[in-house]
Amino acid sequence: MPSAEDGKHLDFIRSIVAEDNRTGKWEGRVETRFPPEPNGYLHIGHAKSIVLNFGVAAENQGCCHLRFDDTNPEKESTEYIEAIKRDVRWFGYDWGEHLYYASDYFDQLFDFAVQLIKAGKAYVCDLSAEETRQYRGTLTEPGRDSPYRQRGAEENLDLFQRMRAGEFENGSRTLRAKIDMAHPNLVMRDPVIYRIKKVPHHRTGDKWCIYPMYDFTHCLSDSIERITHSICTLEFEDNRALYDWVLDQLGVYHPQQIEFARLNLEYTVMSKRILLTLVTEGIVDGWDDPRMPTISGMRRRGFTPESIRTFCEMIGVAKRDSMVDMGKLEWAIRDDLNHRSPRVMAVLEPLKLVIDNYPDGQEEELEAPYYPDDPPKMGYRKVPFAKELYVEREDFMEEPHKKFWRLAPGREVRLRWAYLVTCTGVVKDATGNVLEVHCDYDPATRGGDAPDGRKVKGTIHWVSARHSLPAKVRLYDRLFTVPNPSGTKDGSTFRDHLNLDSLLALEQARVEPSLAQAEPGARYQFERKGYFCVDSKESEPGDLVFNRTVTLRDSWAKMMKKENK
RNA sequence: UGGGGUGUCGUCAAGUGGUAAGACACGGGUCUUUGGAACCCGCAUUCGCAGGUUCGAAUCCUGCCACCCCAGCCA
Numbered sequence: 001m002p003s004a005e006d007g008k009h010l011d012f013i014r015s016i017v018a019e020d021n022r023t024g025k026w027e028g029r030v031e032t033r034f035p036p037e038p039n040g041y042l043h044i045g046h047a048k049s050i051v052l053n054f055g056v057a058a059e060n061q062g063c064c065h066l067r068f069d070d071t072n073p074e075k076e077s078t079e080y081i082e083a084i085k086r087d088v089r090w091f092g093y094d095w096g097e098h099l100y101y102a103s104d105y106f107d108q109l110f111d112f113a114v115q116l117i118k119a120g121k122a123y124v125c126d127l128s129a130e131e132t133r134q135y136r137g138t139l140t141e142p143g144r145d146s147p148y149r150q151r152g153a154e155e156n157l158d159l160f161q162r163m164r165a166g167e168f169e170n171g172s173r174t175l176r177a178k179i180d181m182a183h184p185n186l187v188m189r190d191p192v193i194y195r196i197k198k199v200p201h202h203r204t205g206d207k208w209c210i211y212p213m214y215d216f217t218h219c220l221s222d223s224i225e226r227i228t229h230s231i232c233t234l235e236f237e238d239n240r241a242l243y244d245w246v247l248d249q250l251g252v253y254h255p256q257q258i259e260f261a262r263l264n265l266e267y268t269v270m271s272k273r274i275l276l277t278l279v280t281e282g283i284v285d286g287w288d289d290p291r292m293p294t295i296s297g298m299r300r301r302g303f304t305p306e307s308i309r310t311f312c313e314m315i316g317v318a319k320r321d322s323m324v325d326m327g328k329l330e331w332a333i334r335d336d337l338n339h340r341s342p343r344v345m346a347v348l349e350p351l352k353l354v355i356d357n358y359p360d361g362q363e364e365e366l367e368a369p370y371y372p373d374d375p376p377k378m379g380y381r382k383v384p385f386a387k388e389l390y391v392e393r394e395d396f397m398e399e400p401h402k403k404f405w406r407l408a409p410g411r412e413v414r415l416r417w418a419y420l421v422t423c424t425g426v427v428k429d430a431t432g433n434v435l436e437v438h439c440d441y442d443p444a445t446r447g448g449d450a451p452d453g454r455k456v457k458g459t460i461h462w463v464s465a466r467h468s469l470p471a472k473v474r475l476y477d478r479l480f481t482v483p484n485p486s487g488t489k490d491g492s493t494f495r496d497h498l499n500l501d502s503l504l505a506l507e508q509a510r511v512e513p514s515l516a517q518a519e520p521g522a523r524y525q526f527e528r529k530g531y532f533c534v535d536s537k538e539s540e541p542g543d544l545v546f547n548r549t550v551t552l553r554d555s556w557a558k559m560m561k562k563e564n565k
Numbered sequence: 566u567g568g569g570g571u572g573u574c575g576u577c578a579a580g581u582g583g584u585a586a587g588a589c590a591c592g593g594g595u596c597u598u599u600g601g602a603a604c605c606c607g608c609a610u611u612c613g614c615a616g617g618u619u620c621g622a623a624u625c626c627u628g629c630c631a632c633c634c635c636a637g638c639c640a
Binding site: 183 | 566567568569570571572575576577578579580586587588590597598599600601602603632633634635636637638639640
């Protein structure tokens with residue numbers, strides 16, 4: 001993993017920072033920033049940026065600012081601001097005093113614009129949006145100068161003041177940087193730096209009716225905050241020319257912009273536009289739907305901040321476009337949860353199991369470790385055992401596959417932490433569905449070990465029919481059926497690739513009684529089934545709801561899948 | 566046909582002229598009261614392609630090819 005400590009394998013950004021520290025380029029300062037626009041919730045792609053920016057700063061005793069890039073009030077809101085702060089905090093990162101808003105710089109930005117106008121480097125343009133587009137030219141043809149390009153500074157100043165005063169209609173005029181309409185880089189063809197938008201801003205109210213554009217705002221915000229390394233994604237590479245131009249023209253402090261490849265994850269989307277659509281059209285149940293790749297969705301799903309950080313470290317930082325496979329994210333969360341989750345028994349799809357030779361009214365309490373690999377770590381709980389139990393429907397096969405080691409007629413298996421039982425028969429309904437499985441237990445095997453040393457291949461989990469608690473369990477699957485749902489090569493859209501079975505709600509699950517007081521958000525391993533957490537929104541003491549974070553690795557399922565191909 | 570980028574194992578990703586790290590995945594095995602975990606072994610004669618320079622090239626040169634981004638008064 002890239003880190004400042006091991007001194008090698010630094011990713012290219014950390015290498016630049018290390019080199020800058022060596023040469024004293026920034027007097028040893030390292031100041032980064034995470035600059036989200038509050039127009040949606042943060043997702044796993046933002047996590048990559050957060051981990052990078054806060055990580056690089058921390059490794060170099062620097063700091064990372066949280067700055068809201070709030071220059072487009074039409075799409076932004078305080079709800080998003082609060083959600084973003086909550087998510088960054090959840091990761092454990094601290095921006096300290098460094099919470100900023102681009103909107104706090106509006107006055108300074110306006111002054112900088114005036115400075116540009118006075119220097120003959122910006123002008124007010126009366127072209128409409130459509131005309132501006134036509135004058136811009138194309139990828140292969142140069143643009144043409146706006147007829148307003150030669151206005152004098154005085155006139156520009158007057159017009160710009162009046163734009164600010166609200167004298168002109170939306171879209172009627174813009175302030176443009178005067179660069180080069182024939183520039184091969186389209187970004188440099190006299191970019192608009194201020195537009196008229198007569199809409200109130202969530203922080204500045206109706207103080208402004210003109211708002212600065214990203215390219216003008218971002219570099220100057222970085223400059224004002226004395227950022228050293230302004231890290232952003234690849235699609236801003238062309239914008240770097242303008243970033244540098246603005247700061248050079250104004251002669252102000254000049255950070256270095258560095259671009260890296262954004263995260264793409266298989267079977268999901270990072271596009272805020274699509275994510276917003278999923279939410280507004282009710283395709284998912286809100287920004288924090290556990291199927292969403294949002295930080296809030298993943299949190300509700302049961303992911304830990306540590307696992308997401310590990311994942312980000314696994315995938316590295318580079319400049320090439322990539323598509324990361326889900327397996328890596330799953331590995332990261334399993335690895336983390338494996339070490340911190342108490343084991344507990346839950347039967348997702350119950351099948352009644354009756355132990356015929358177990359005394360009718362009898363019951364006993366069995367000791368079961370919460371963490372079998374190192375019992376002292378988490379201790380033990382009591383699990384009630386009785387004549388009637390529930391076991392997992394799929395742990396019984398009347399006509400077992402040759403490699404199926406679980407329950408089947410005549411077969412002996414171990415009930416986890418309880419007894420060895422041998423299947424003696426089944427009860428079916430008229431249509432042949434198995435209603436009950438009958439067994440005999442071996443009283444000498446209490447705890448699960450046979451005194452005669454005989455081995456059983458299969459161990460299954462169970463729950464007492466009478467003592468267990470009802471619970472709802474939600475099984476989640478990928479939201480899309482194809483690795484790259486937003487790829488539109490064949491003209492398809494994300495809508496064509498929605499996985500209609502991404503949510504499976506099991507209403508009849510039974511869990512062991514120790515879970516009665518499970519706290520919202522608490523994480524468990526349901527033995528042999530996966531990692532689950534108590535839903536933080538809908539679970540209540542008498543009405544438990546669990547979300548499956550991720551399954552356990554399942555070599556049996558893998559084998560079956562391979563066989564069916 | 567303009568400009569900016571990128572091409573190393575199925576997927577990420579090191580490597581910056583001295584003879585292809587690591588991780589995930591995958592295959593095999595050990596162990597096992599989770600078909601989990603853990604542990605062991607294996608897994609690129611080859612770095613988009615073609616030439617060239619060199620004792621020696623993924624690394625240098627030349628020419629191709631492929632993919633991504635840019636024509637918002639979005640960020």
